[in-house]
């Protein structure tokens with residue numbers, strides 16, 4: 557099975573870790589405690605869709 561993809565909630569940098577351990581620190585922006593597992597692609601798309609709808613409603 558493939559390793560889970562991770563992403564940084566601070567800078568949105570996405571990466572695949574070399575081990576199964578989730579690093580404490582983002583390798584890109586070097587922040588602590590911002591790295592989380594990426595949800596399934598469909599969940600991610602749903603999140604983006606929701607954000608887009610919210611922004612559109614605010615613009616009205």
Ligand SMILES: [Zn+2]
Pocket residue numbers: 564565566567568569582583584585586587590
């Ligand atoms: Zn980061």
